[in-house]
Amino acid sequence: MFSPALRHRQKVLAQLAGDIPDESVAPPEPATDSEAGREYASLRVLLHDNLRKLADVQSIEARNPMKAEMAQAFRPWIDGVLAAGEAGQAAQDEILVTNMIWAIDYRDFDYALRLGAHVLKYNLVLPERYNRTAACFLAEDIATVALAQHEDVTLEQLMRASTLSKDADMPDQARAKLHKAIGRAYERRAETFDPAADNAPAGGKAAFTSEAMTHLARAFELDRNVGVKKDMERVARKLKAMEDATSDDDTGDDGDQE
Structure with a gap:
């Protein structure tokens, strides 16, 4: 053309x-x-x-x-x-x-x-x-898509939106929506974690799950009606199960020692 x-x-x-x-x-x-x-x-x-x-x-x-x-x-x-x-x-x-x-x-x-x-x-x-600032629009609209169709938005893209808009003034509800989307993305990343992958991070599945809770809790702090209570309960159970498994492993190791 x-x-x-x-x-x-x-x-x-x-x-x-x-x-x-x-x-x-x-x-x-x-x-x-x-x-x-x-x-x-x-x-x-x-x-x-x-x-x-x-x-x-x-x-x-x-x-x-x-x-x-x-x-x-x-x-x-x-x-x-x-x-x-x-x-x-x-x-x-x-x-x-x-x-x-x-x-x-x-x-x-x-x-x-x-x-x-x-x-x-x-x-x-x-x-x-x-009727929104550019920062609010960018953060909120990418989060909206991620919450509706999570396969269309990567965790890295959500984090990029968060980094770009972190110092901008916007309604708490908009920022809460972004944290909600990030929290759910971290939880999905934990579920698909492959410890054998070359780029597997330190802490592995537990680290991703902990990040999920951090962002979900922040979303709740910003907007108690953002809809993350069940997410937080589910992630808390996963963290507790991981802690129990680690504790059991430690106990088993002690039992093998003379």
Whole structure:
């Protein structure tokens, strides 16, 4: 659809669109009197046209693959924006922010988190139709998917979302949801633990189970209605069984000694 030359041009212009921002506030959009600003404005027209097309489709299941396809047109620009960000330059960018949101919808969480890191580092804001901060959106929406369809989100992706948003202000209920998702992911990791694996961590299954309890308990601290009581009871029983097994092993070893 787009020639290599055009993709390269968009990436280069995107790198020029940013400025060295005050990281405590949201930066302005690219200046409209620059070539980079004009390219941004042109791509934003395409973005809004895409949003209108999506609004005409009622099925979420049908919209998500459309977003994945539409996102390809913005990749060169976004690559340039991310490169500028690595050099300490940024501008408010509706294109990048919207693509972060879309990536969550079409389940490319690695890409969403890559864009989210830039968004949070430079305090970019979500479009006005969203009434949450970018950090809250990223953490809560990835957690929501993980709780509904845990096979779509890895523990590492959940931890990345937690790390990115750890210092951000958000409702306790949103952060509790993320801890709930992480706790359940650690419990599943414990259940599938293979002690013979090359990358098996120290402490093994018990360590993963303990981490599960830590995050579930934190979720409960933040929101007593988050729905983790049964999870905590189940994990507590598993921890107790492991402690009893260890105690029995120790007792057996002592009995073998003369």
